[in-house]
Structures are given as C-alpha cells and as structure tokens.
Amino acid sequence: MLTAIHTAVGELVGERADKITFPMIAERAGVNPTTLYRRWKDVNALMEEVAAAALTRDGDPVPDTGSLEQDLTQWADIIARDITRPMRVRYLRAMVAARIDIVVGCSVTEARLEQAVLMVDRARERGETTPTAAQILDHVIAPLYHHVVFALPVDPGYARRLVRDVLTMAR
Amino acid sequence: MLTAIHTAVGELVGERADKITFPMIAERAGVNPTTLYRRWKDVNALMEEVAAAALTRDGDPVPDTGSLEQDLTQWADIIARDITRPMRVRYLRAMVAARIDIVVGCSVTEARLEQAVLMVDRARERGETTPTAAQILDHVIAPLYHHVVFALPVDPGYARRLVRDVLTMAR
DNA sequence: GCCATAAAGCAACGATCTTTGCTTTGATGA
DNA sequence: TCATCAAAGCAAAGATCGTTGCTTTATGGC
Incomplete structure (x- = not known):
C-alpha cells in the first residue's frame, strides 16, 4: 500500500517532473485519491518522504x-x-x-x-x-x-x- | 502593460514560489487572464522571460x-x-x-x-x-x-x- | 478622418483538482 | 466471536484552471 504509493511517485518523477498531482499518483498506485489528500498535506509533503527514502539510501x-x-x-x-x-x-x-x-x-x-x-x-x-x-x-x-x-x-x-x-x- | 505583468510575476515569485498561475498574475497586473494565455505558451514561458530580464541584468x-x-x-x-x-x-x-x-x-x-x-x-x-x-x-x-x-x-x-x-x- | 489589423477584454464552457460527508473494510482486543 | 476504532473507498459538490468564440478597443496607414 504505502510502498505502492512510493513507487508510483518514483515512476512519475522519472517520467514527468512537472505537475505531479495526487490523482495521478493514486491511479498508478491503485488507491483512491482521497487517501492521499487525507494522509499528506500536499504533493510536496509526499515527494519529500519519497525523496528522503530514495536518496538517503544505504552507504555506497x-x-x-x-x-x-x-x-x-x-x-x-x-x-x-x-x-x-x-x-x-x-x-x-x-x-x-x-x-x-x-x-x-x-x-x-x-x-x-x-x-x-x-x-x-x-x-x-x-x-x-x-x-x-x-x-x-x-x-x-x-x-x-x-x-x-x-x-x-x-x-x-x-x-x-x-x-x-x-x-x-x-x- | 507588459511591465505590469513582469512586476506582478516578480512579486509573486518573491512571495510564493510554489504554484504560480496565470489568473494570479493577471489579477495582480490588472489584466485579463486570457491575454496571458494567448501571449505565452504557459507560465514557465513567462517566468523564463522575467527571469532573463531580472538576472541578465546590466554588467555589474x-x-x-x-x-x-x-x-x-x-x-x-x-x-x-x-x-x-x-x-x-x-x-x-x-x-x-x-x-x-x-x-x-x-x-x-x-x-x-x-x-x-x-x-x-x-x-x-x-x-x-x-x-x-x-x-x-x-x-x-x-x-x-x-x-x-x-x-x-x-x-x-x-x-x-x-x-x-x-x-x-x-x- | 476612416478603415484595417492586431491586441485586449468578456463570457461561457469543459476539465481537473480539491474538499467533505458518509459508507465500507480490516485489524485489534476483550 | 463480537465490538470498536482507524484507515480506505465512494460519490457528490465546490473551486480553480485552461480554452475558445466573439466583441471591443487601440494603433497605424491611406
């Protein structure tokens, strides 16, 4: 569920960095947009979470x-x-x-x-x-x-x- | 007219860099949103123009x-x-x-x-x-x-x- | 002074996002 | 097993943006 959302954001960032919206993410992740609107303040808040997970990655x-x-x-x-x-x-x-x-x-x-x-x-x-x-x-x-x-x-x-x-x- | 639009963009950038739209700019500049939609491809195109004018500024x-x-x-x-x-x-x-x-x-x-x-x-x-x-x-x-x-x-x-x-x- | 062309305004429509009330699902503990 | 509560889904309403056809204004040439 949560990982589906994270990967959906990752995919979208990889394709179009401009104008990523909750409905887009929700569709990819197979969840209802309302869920996103309720859990995160806005798209940036979610993006921050994903970026932190993606970039703080393990010690190369x-x-x-x-x-x-x-x-x-x-x-x-x-x-x-x-x-x-x-x-x-x-x-x-x-x-x-x-x-x-x-x-x-x-x-x-x-x-x-x-x-x-x-x-x-x-x-x-x-x-x-x-x-x-x-x-x-x-x-x-x-x-x-x-x-x-x-x-x-x-x-x-x-x-x-x-x-x-x-x-x-x-x- | 054009300078009013440029200064409006400058003000908005100074206040909220997130999500600047044509209607916002139009309201500040006292023009009709349609004018902006017709003259510029999108907000980024206008922003580019303003940024170029603001940053390419004269030789310090x-x-x-x-x-x-x-x-x-x-x-x-x-x-x-x-x-x-x-x-x-x-x-x-x-x-x-x-x-x-x-x-x-x-x-x-x-x-x-x-x-x-x-x-x-x-x-x-x-x-x-x-x-x-x-x-x-x-x-x-x-x-x-x-x-x-x-x-x-x-x-x-x-x-x-x-x-x-x-x-x-x-x- | 008048006409032609381009630019700006106006208004209505459609699409998309965002919000909100309510229902449904699912997990936890008695 | 059942009760309870939190989280997710659903659907409808509201808001904002973006588009388009048409009208109005202004500017320049004749």
Missing part, C-alpha cells in the same frame, strides 16, 4: 585504492555518473522545486561528507598530505551538482579535473 | 583593486550577498523548478565567466600567477550556488575561504 562503498588521488577520481566518477542519470536529475530538480532541500539536501551532503572524511583519514594514516573533507565537498561535489542543476555539461574528464584541482590545494 | 562593475585576491574576495562577497537574498533564492528555485536553467542559467554563468576572465586578464597583465577563469567558476561560484540551492549556510567567511582555496591552485 567508498573506493580504497591506496592513493587518495585514485580514490577521489573513482569516487567523483561514480557520483558524476549517478547524478547525471536523467531520473536522478529529475529528482534533484523536484527536490529543489519542492523545497525539500532543508531536510533531504542536508542529509545527502552529510553522507558525502562522511565518505570524504573516510578517504581523507585513510590517506592521512598513510602519510599523504590531503585537503580537508570540507574542501573536497566544496571543490568536487559542489561543482558537479552545480553543473547538473544548471544543465551544464558533465563530460567524463570534468570530474577528474576537479579532483586534480582539489589535490593541488593540499600541497 | 567588477572590482579592480590591483590584486586578484582582493578582486576575487570583493567579487565573491558581492555575489554571496546577492544570491542569499530571500527573493533571489526564490528566483533560483523557481528557475530550477521551471527548467528555465537551459536558457537563463547558462547566460548567468556566462556573465560570471566573462567577469572572471576580466579579473584574471588584468591580473596576468600585472604579472600575477592566476587560476583560470573556469577554475574560479568551479571553485568559487559553484560552491556558493550549491550552498544556496541546498539551503546550506553561507556565512561571510565562506566566500573568503573559497577564494583562498582557488588561489592556491595557481601556485
């Missing part, structure tokens, strides 16, 4: 190659591939539009920060000189998201360039 | 202090103050939501790029070693917008820190 494994440069390159590449998927782009847009950033955006960023901290800590234990985790967020993650949200190109070499840039800060 | 003067670090610091500070204004934040959100990024987002980014090029060129003529204009966009502008869009804090020192970071790339 963090690369551990033995060199921070390799780790970051792989990591940035994975993220770049992930957030440029049309479906994911629409999720991001929908999130921003629905103002669910305060809740979800922060949790996503925090997850990325934790991953960065992990890689940086390992590198430091190996004796490498590293940028801070916050710098990695600012100079690798932020530009990637910026390009996605504003529909700027994210070619394969771009993530690599960002990693190269942030590493020069450590020297 | 670019700082010219005689040192790139000073220039960038002042510039980033101005931008940070500008894009954190509640009204501007709502504009950005509305833009992203309405998918008018492809048109407007690019033009805004291009304007920033031109400004960065100007400052970098001047610095190079003075003999300074500088990052590229593209790097300034990636590592100063992008993190600022990222923080705004995802509702992360943009305290005064943040812009300064970004500038410091990007300058270390040039050495």
Whole structure:
C-alpha cells in the first residue's frame, strides 16, 4: 500500500517532473485519491518522504585504492555518473522545486561528507598530505551538482579535473 | 502593460514560489487572464522571460583593486550577498523548478565567466600567477550556488575561504 | 478622418483538482 | 466471536484552471 504509493511517485518523477498531482499518483498506485489528500498535506509533503527514502539510501562503498588521488577520481566518477542519470536529475530538480532541500539536501551532503572524511583519514594514516573533507565537498561535489542543476555539461574528464584541482590545494 | 505583468510575476515569485498561475498574475497586473494565455505558451514561458530580464541584468562593475585576491574576495562577497537574498533564492528555485536553467542559467554563468576572465586578464597583465577563469567558476561560484540551492549556510567567511582555496591552485 | 489589423477584454464552457460527508473494510482486543 | 476504532473507498459538490468564440478597443496607414 504505502510502498505502492512510493513507487508510483518514483515512476512519475522519472517520467514527468512537472505537475505531479495526487490523482495521478493514486491511479498508478491503485488507491483512491482521497487517501492521499487525507494522509499528506500536499504533493510536496509526499515527494519529500519519497525523496528522503530514495536518496538517503544505504552507504555506497567508498573506493580504497591506496592513493587518495585514485580514490577521489573513482569516487567523483561514480557520483558524476549517478547524478547525471536523467531520473536522478529529475529528482534533484523536484527536490529543489519542492523545497525539500532543508531536510533531504542536508542529509545527502552529510553522507558525502562522511565518505570524504573516510578517504581523507585513510590517506592521512598513510602519510599523504590531503585537503580537508570540507574542501573536497566544496571543490568536487559542489561543482558537479552545480553543473547538473544548471544543465551544464558533465563530460567524463570534468570530474577528474576537479579532483586534480582539489589535490593541488593540499600541497 | 507588459511591465505590469513582469512586476506582478516578480512579486509573486518573491512571495510564493510554489504554484504560480496565470489568473494570479493577471489579477495582480490588472489584466485579463486570457491575454496571458494567448501571449505565452504557459507560465514557465513567462517566468523564463522575467527571469532573463531580472538576472541578465546590466554588467555589474567588477572590482579592480590591483590584486586578484582582493578582486576575487570583493567579487565573491558581492555575489554571496546577492544570491542569499530571500527573493533571489526564490528566483533560483523557481528557475530550477521551471527548467528555465537551459536558457537563463547558462547566460548567468556566462556573465560570471566573462567577469572572471576580466579579473584574471588584468591580473596576468600585472604579472600575477592566476587560476583560470573556469577554475574560479568551479571553485568559487559553484560552491556558493550549491550552498544556496541546498539551503546550506553561507556565512561571510565562506566566500573568503573559497577564494583562498582557488588561489592556491595557481601556485 | 476612416478603415484595417492586431491586441485586449468578456463570457461561457469543459476539465481537473480539491474538499467533505458518509459508507465500507480490516485489524485489534476483550 | 463480537465490538470498536482507524484507515480506505465512494460519490457528490465546490473551486480553480485552461480554452475558445466573439466583441471591443487601440494603433497605424491611406
């Protein structure tokens, strides 16, 4: 029941991010629109719930190659591939539009920060000189998201360039 | 007439970025809704026009202090103050939501790029070693917008820190 | 000054969303 | 098993949006 609703929202976000209504969701989920109107304040409230479930997803494994440069390159590449998927782009847009950033955006960023901290800590234990985790967020993650949200190109070499840039800060 | 419509849209964006309709705009502007339905394809088309007019605004003067670090610091500070204004934040959100990024987002980014090029060129003529204009966009502008869009804090020192970071790339 | 064309207003219609009262289903505990 | 209460379905009414045909106004050329 509830999962049917969540998947229905997910499908609709994947198809048309513009103008998703309760009746649409209800039809897909095979429930009565009234149920949705009664349970959630509005469509954004439901979307927030779905986005939180979809994006706060489990800990992706963090690369551990033995060199921070390799780790970051792989990591940035994975993220770049992930957030440029049309479906994911629409999720991001929908999130921003629905103002669910305060809740979800922060949790996503925090997850990325934790991953960065992990890689940086390992590198430091190996004796490498590293940028801070916050710098990695600012100079690798932020530009990637910026390009996605504003529909700027994210070619394969771009993530690599960002990693190269942030590493020069450590020297 | 046309300006009345534009200002009406601006007001509405400033108040409620969610669900702006032609009848709302028409009422504010003192015109008939039909006029809007006939002239613009949909609300997004009108929003795009207004956003373009509001954001492509004239060439803000670019700082010219005689040192790139000073220039960038002042510039980033101005931008940070500008894009954190509640009204501007709502504009950005509305833009992203309405998918008018492809048109407007690019033009805004291009304007920033031109400004960065100007400052970098001047610095190079003075003999300074500088990052590229593209790097300034990636590592100063992008993190600022990222923080705004995802509702992360943009305290005064943040812009300064970004500038410091990007300058270390040039050495 | 008059006519032609384009733009804006008006009004009515249809479609869709949203709300609300009431009924039905289903799960829980005595 | 039955009683009870919460949650879901149903149906009708109300509100808003979006569309379209027609009328009115204004602007420019002759």
